[in-house]
Amino acid sequence: MKKSRIIAILAMISTLCVFLTACGSKKASTSDQGTTKTPVKISFWTGLAGPYEKNLNKVITDFNNSQKKYKVVATSQETYDKLNQKVMAAAKSNSLPVLGMASYTSLPDYKNNGFIENLNAMYKGMSASQKKDIYSAFLSGSKIGNSYYSIPFSKSTRVMYVNEDILKKYNLEIPKTWEQMRKDGEVLKEHGIYAYGFDQSFQMEWEGLLHAAGVTPITSAGKVKLSSSKAITAANFVLDMIKDGTAKSAGSDIYWTNSFVNGKSAFYIGSSAGMTAIKQVAPSSLNWTTAVVPSYEGKSGTEVAGNDIVLFKGASQEQKQGAYAFMKYLLTSKATTKWAMLTGYVPLTKSAVKSKEYQAFLKSNKRAKAAVESLPDSFSTKSFVGYNEYYTDELNAFDSMLTKQTPAKDALTNLAKQAKKIISDNKNN
């Protein structure tokens, strides 16, 4: 009896020790630095999964094979939501990786919280022509003030998907302007077809309309023009189409993809990255193509979306050098062309678009053309500290217009108030 009790106690103590050691053990060093033979490990967290993850690994393998000093190891966090949560937890526990993907709109918040390093040293190492080669919309998203904090990576623009069968049947042409699309809607509505289908919200298209109309909703100086008359008019343009029965939101479906392939609308404006999903679900009998988003008030503008790559704080000097080398590699014409061809994201540089390889790709993939043609008129939205909070409010404002029929003027005036408060609160902090 006594013996068994002693054994039990010893067993408990040893279990406890194992448990405590496991809890208290220091995290394994993330780098195998210091030795000359083993390459420096550059950890890289992504939000990409499935085929995207596979294709990213192909590009990473190319980099790893191109030199012997560094080894980039990507870890997929499956989704961007999970990635953001993981970054938050890692920042709190001082265990951030070397590199990570991040939306360019979160850069000011990341910087403000001391998560990321500026990349001026890396950009300084690039020639003026190399920098000029990168599309300005992408580069402007990587900047806060005069400093660079990211490199553009998985980028998409807005494009218009077109159901060619519907156009043929009703003798219509691809609209060049929003006005034209609205007129097409009048014809189509009698046959139970919408002209314009959009994802859950039309907030990105609204920002595109504002850009075309020459309005910056929130300037870099923090001036808020969200409720200006032009902003209200642009929102009302789409809301009127919805009221008319010529436009429709995907609502809880989130994406209009399924409705588009089922012929519910002739046109669908969405992300160029959504093409993969459309290809997967579109029946082979459906004839569809893509076009540049129609112009508004004589001008075009499509908002850039997608993710950048940031360098987190805490990396060693060697890891930083490795991170710079990898980022520069991704910006080379060869790497960005390969990445764009594999995934459907747009190439980051003008030279990549002009490259023989990519031009040949466009010839055999005509639907990829619209995204590239949109690049000269694309723009990055101006982000600021507290942008994520503002973005939630912005989506709520549009949701309220769509589901509660809140007039655009009221919703946008309220949004402007919220934006002003967020900007001033963060200035005071």
Added chain:
Amino acid sequence: MIKQKPSAKTTLIAFLYLSPMLIIIGTFYLYPIVMSFAMSFYTKYNFYTNKVSEVGLSNFVTIWTDPDFIEALKNTIIFVVGVVPLSVIIALVIAILLNKINFAAGFFKTVYFLPFVTSTVAISLIWQWIYNSQYGLLDAFLGIFGIKPIDWLNDPHWAMTALIIMTIWQGLGFNIILFLAGLSNIDKRYEQVAQIDGANTWQRFRYITIPLLSPMTFLVSVTSIISGFKVFDQIFVLFGGNPGPGKSTLTLVFYLYEKFYTEWKYGIAAAAGVVLFTLTLIITVIQVWYSKRHVHYV
């Protein structure tokens, strides 16, 4: 061993036996709870460096003056009131029916229990299709009776109802199993005696089954209310990461999630957590107090 008087030595041994669990509870439950309470009072605070520059009550003032929080509180209460009584009643009825039949009872028990062991994400995705206003099964079914299609997931007036229906369906199996366990514990002789005394089915149900099942009813309602207050996953998936059309299914935990993960307002999120904790505690205390008067343990 049980009759042994407690001494320093026996206490130490007991503590050692308990220590693994105590460490786990301490690390993953108590410490976060204490930290969240503390964080709810941090008004100027760097979450990442743990530097607190100002302490006060302003987080609580902020949430109580935030229309979204009030909306979340209201929606949570509507949700709990909508789900708990209905799910208890339906589960009780089904459990009694299952208890009466011998044929295929095991099969039905499995069928009812399946949703409970299926992941919430999978369930929500399936219900997304069921509720779809264009291709959904539910609207097609209602159409047979001449009911016009309802846009369950996009109409702010119906979104909460959609959520309640799905949650009741999902939790039914677990409640049925609990009630079946409760029913099998009721001594058959009570019913037989009542039958001899001439009690009809309703009287036997009302004066024997219900009182003797009350401990289980109490357990089911307490767990349902607590899980009702914590509702989040179903909403997140059903409405694609949004709090429903026009925030119609914004609940307390969703509010907390948005403040913490999207808006990075840690103090406010913690304050919302404290309110949720207090609310659940108050309701549980009331239930325990009520159970002492009305729950009959045999």
